[in-house]
Amino acid sequence: MTTPLILLLICILSAWAVSTLAELLNALRRSPTPPAGLEDIHAPEAYARSQDYASANTRLRVRSDAVLTLATVLLLLFNGLPLADGLAQNAAASLGFGPLGTDLVAGLLFIGGLLLLSQLLQLPFSLYQTFVLEERFGFNRTTPATFILDRIKGLLLGAVIGGTLLSGILWLLHAYGPGAWIGCWALAAVVMFTLQLLAPVMLPLFFRFEPLEQGPLRRDIEQLAQRVGFSLTGLFTVDGSRRSAKGNAFFTGLGNKRRIALFDTLLNDLSRQEIVAVLGHELGHWKLGHIRRTTLVGVLKIGALLWLFSLLLRWESLFTGLGLQPSPHAGLLLFGLLMAPLSLVLDTLHNLLSRRHEFQADRYAAEVTKQPEALASALRKLARQHLANLTPHPLYVALNHSHPPLAQRLAALESLAAQTRHSGSG
Template sequence: MQPNTLFYILIAIIIINFIIDQILDTLNAKHFDDKIPEKLADVYDEAAYKKSQAYKKTNAKFSNLTATFSILLTLGFFLADGFKHVDDFARSYTDHPILIALIFFGMIMLGSDLLTTPFSYYKTFVIEEKFGFNKSTKTIFWLDKLKGWFMLIILGGGILSLIIWFYQFAGTNFWIYAWVLVAVFSLFMNMFYAKLIVPLFNKQTPLEDGELKFAIEKYAKKVGFIVHNIFVIDGSKRSTKANAYFSGFGSQKRITLFDTLINDLETDEIVAVLAHEVGHYKKKHIIFNLVSSILLTGFTLFLLSLFINSSILSEALGVTTPSFHIGLIAFGILYTPISEITGLFMNFMSRKFEYQADNFAKETYAAKPLITSLKKLSRNSLSNLTPHPAYVFVHYSHPTLLKRLLNLEK
């Protein structure tokens, strides 16, 4: 295959992926004005429903704008030999492969972030503000941005450096060492993310003694789920939207409740939500997701090892000096169709797991408080109650609210 042929294949993949996303977005948007199913009639009153419609349509228009900007920027960068210019710039400062790669990716990511930050700012302080969700301040926004860059430099740069180092001494067998590295890192982050990373962005405090803590501990004891780490996170400093999640294993098990969740729901509803999360743990969904992610990473790295030595990957992007970092860019685009397929499978499994977790909550606690909590959370976040089936199939990691309620009411 000639480099020019591969170049056009890469462009085709980018454009086709964009077109498919636009088709799905368009199909979904056509259902925005559908009549709400009878079982969901009590989620919104007339005023709230009109607000949810406006929110969906505003976000859809904004999403189309950002997606169009992104693909035009990407195609322009390709056609202007952007990768070659950035690679030349990096090589003008050093000839060390790891440093070249760090400068190369650092420039691309910094440039991309600077160009897209205005969109993120508008989303937070105009759209989310308009619909009453935003509680963040400009100081928090920019601090989050700086912390994100810091983490990307330390964690992302560190992992990339080690992978290139593995490639230098192990050749195409680098993927084995890289796989072990990523697997260990994934396991470590699953265990300690809440302790090490979350505190950089949010304050976590132990749930105070009282009715809610007693109810949670009573339920946990009933189902044999002993956990001593129940924390409340100050999610309200950024948004009014509510959430709860479970993390860790063994002695590191931890339940985290957003303060907005506590404010929005009754005690029995919060316990029902947690029963759902406990269901994920009891049904080994967390283990499945972690193992699947690690196996998929290994598969991806193995495929990368088969192509990374091919100079055609670099030449297709206009770079005459073959390198790991340029090959990684080209491979990443070529891998997109496979990534989309594996994404469909993982979303399918995730939706299946949500039903199982709902059933666990229904069987070990009660269906009614979980139903009312799901309705409240949907109402408070102005959720779309009538998404297009194709959009759900591709993008949703959770079943629609209607399907979850029908399952709970069986």
């Protein structure tokens, strides 16, 4: 075994071990009785189901991670990468483009082929998740036709957007060398902003948007938006119920094209005050600059990663030690594998920032609607609807949760409500 191979295996296996450990610790937190203060979230029978649901999801994720990790390790141990690169180079050469064109096509085939392979490996798990697991717990509303169409649309969008970005990056690196990472960064940032601009156009490929009907709910939401200075250009309901029984709300768009979309599943289960409180939370993210800040952090993160990637491209013995010709596309793949432990750290930091934003948005909603209780009861209902796991392990939360555990959010809202009562009573 060469040093680069050992290094890659250490990176892949250590990241896998940490995330699997978090899954196991999370599973061990299973308890026959709900935690104090959350006894009324689920009925006793539903509480047991919520624990079964969490365990079933854990088993599925642990298995799918193990299969993907094993496949990657086998690919590395049995020289799968030089083989795949050779196949991609030969196929590209047979097309008769010039040298730069051949390199680009070979790179696209190499990365695209390996991504497709990993998608195929994960397909049985996502089929099982949608049609067996979610079905068993009564969440699934996805028909096989919707499932297949979603996959095809996702693959096509991924191929067009990812393929364009990848071609641009490979071209810059082939033409100008590793120093072109700054150009790659600019390109990635442009693609990110374009995606945000195009989201209102792309989401209707997956969901049907209908304007929210006139009535007290619409009036309340419009008043709230006006009060916080949000120029609302569209207020829609979305047929989330066509895929899942779980409710949600989101915003899309940039600048003056902002839309709020409410899942029909949210409208069915929550009261008017609760829906307004949930929107107060979403508007809080906008008002407090969370969306802008998260985008900025994302752009800086991509820049830092591309700079590290440019260093890796200069490390020739890494490629040769694995039997690979140095090339930007092989470098991208090796970078992805070597980054597995750093990705865990970056995800943890990202989740930490996101959970902090969630607390701030909850506080904002409580203050702007003056109804912390309405948000608390909305969160309780959503947790019930999603069969939420009420006992997540802190390591699991740190690695995976962009939202704080329910108990912490309710405690924060309760202390706000207590403050309000206190100041209200003089």
